[in-house]
Amino acid sequence: MRHSAAVWDYRAAIEHTKDWNGMDQVVLRNPQGASAQVSLHGGKVFSWRNEHGEELLFTSSKGIFKPPKAVRGGIPVCFPQFGNCGSLEQHGFARSKIWTVDDNPPPLHPNDSHGKSFIDLLLKPSEEDLKCWPYSYEFRLRVSLEANGDLALTSRVRNINGKPFSFSFAYHTYLSVSDISEVRVEGLETLDYLDNLRQRERFTEQGDALTFESEDVHFHPISGQLSPDFSTARNVDRVYLSCPNAIAILDHERKRTYVIRKDGLPDVAVWNPWEKKSKAMADFGDEEYKKMLCVDGAVVEKPITIKPGEEWTGLLVLSAVPSSFCSEHFDLQTRGL
Numbered sequence: 001m002r003h004s005a006a007v008w009d010y011r012a013a014i015e016h017t018k019d020w021n022g023m024d025q026v027v028l029r030n031p032q033g034a035s036a037q038v039s040l041h042g043g044k045v046f047s048w049r050n051e052h053g054e055e056l057l058f059t060s061s062k063g064i065f066k067p068p069k070a071v072r073g074g075i076p077v078c079f080p081q082f083g084n085c086g087s088l089e090q091h092g093f094a095r096s097k098i099w100t101v102d103d104n105p106p107p108l109h110p111n112d113s114h115g116k117s118f119i120d121l122l123l124k125p126s127e128e129d130l131k132c133w134p135y136s137y138e139f140r141l142r143v144s145l146e147a148n149g150d151l152a153l154t155s156r157v158r159n160i161n162g163k164p165f166s167f168s169f170a171y172h173t174y175l176s177v178s179d180i181s182e183v184r185v186e187g188l189e190t191l192d193y194l195d196n197l198r199q200r201e202r203f204t205e206q207g208d209a210l211t212f213e214s215e216d217v218h219f220h221p222i223s224g225q226l227s228p229d230f231s232t233a234r235n236v237d238r239v240y241l242s243c244p245n246a247i248a249i250l251d252h253e254r255k256r257t258y259v260i261r262k263d264g265l266p267d268v269a270v271w272n273p274w275e276k277k278s279k280a281m282a283d284f285g286d287e288e289y290k291k292m293l294c295v296d297g298a299v300v301e302k303p304i305t306i307k308p309g310e311e312w313t314g315l316l317v318l319s320a321v322p323s324s325f326c327s328e329h330f331d332l333q334t335r336g337l
C-alpha cells in the first residue's frame with residue numbers, strides 16, 4: 001500500500017488481517033513507515049514499530065497465544081479492575097475479551113487527520129459478562145498512529161446502565177528496553193507510591209530518578225539499611241500516585257527515550273518481575289525481565305465513578321525519540337506540563 005503525503009487517506013492506511021494465531025487484527029501505518037498492530041483479542045496494541053522497523057513494545061517469546069488468555073506483552077487494557085484489588089480476575093476481564101471494530105467511527109477533525117491513521121475498537125458486555133459484573137457500558141478504544149510515529153490511545157467508557165458504577169484502569173504498557181540496568185525513569189521523584197510487594201504499603205520515592213540495579217543488593221546511602229523506598233530497585237511492583245502528566249523512560253544503551261504523556265490517568269504503575277518471578281511465570285522467559293519495563297498510565301488509588309449517561313476519557317500518548325533529541329525538551333515538559 002503506497003500513500004503520497006499530499007493525499008494521505010487515513011482510513012486507507014488501515015489493513016485488516018490476521019495474526020499468526022488466526023485472530024483478527026488491524027495494522028495502522030503512517031507515511032514515514034511507522035506501524036502499529038492492534039489485536040481484537042483483548043483490544044490490545046500488540047506491536048508498535050518506528051519508521052526504521054524497530055519494535056518498541058515487548059512481547060514475551062513464551063507468550064501463550066490461546067484466547068482467552070491474554071498474551072504477555074504489548075499494551076493490554078486493564079478494566080474494570082487493576083491488579084487484584086477487587087472481586088474480579090486479576091487486571092479485569094477486558095484484556096481477555098474479543099473486541100469488535102467500529103467500521104463507522106466518529107471522524108477525525110480535518111485539521112487533525114494529516115498523516116494519521118486510527119481505528120476504534122468497541123467492547124460491550126454480553127449476557128454472560130453481566131453475570132460477573134452487572135453493569136452495562138460501552139468501551140471505545142481509539143488507537144491512533146500519528147504522523148510523527150507517536151502512538152495515542154484514547155479510552156472512552158460510557159455508562160449505559162441504570163445506576164452508577166466504579167472501575168479502576170491501566171494501559172499496561174510493556175516497553176522494550178536494551179537492558180533494564182541501563183534504564184532510568186524520570187518524573188516519579190519524591191512521589192508517594194503503594195508497594196504491591198509490601199501489601200500496598202505507602203512509601204515516598206526519593207529525590208533521584210528510578211533505576212534498576214542488576215547485581216548487588218543496595219543499601220540506603222544515609223541509613224545503611226536496605227530501604228524499600230531507595231530509588232534503586234530490583235523487582236518493582238508499585239503504583240505511584242498523583243503523577244505529573246509526562247514521564248520519561250531513558251534507555252542509555254539504546255540512546256532512546258520513551259515519553260509517556262497522559263490525561264485523565266493520575267497514577268503510574270511500574271512493574272518489572274525480576275529474576276525469581278520471571279522463572280515462576282510460565283509465559284515469560286527466565287531472562288526476559290532484562291528486556292522490558294512496564295510503565296502504565298493508570299487510575300488505581302481513587303477509582304472512577306460514572307453516573308448513567310456519563311462518559312470517562314483516559315488518554316495516553318507514547319513517543320520514542322533519540323535521547324539526545326529529547327533531554328532538554330522533555331526536561332521542561334516533566335517539570336512544567
Ligand SMILES: O=P(O)(O)OC[C@H]1O[C@@H](O)[C@H](O)[C@@H](O)[C@@H]1O
Pocket residue numbers: 083090091172196237238269271
Ligand atoms: O501476570 P499479570 O496478571 O499479567 O500481571 C502482571 C503484573 O502486572 C502488574 O501491573 C501488577 O502490579 C503485578 O502485580 C503483576 O504481576
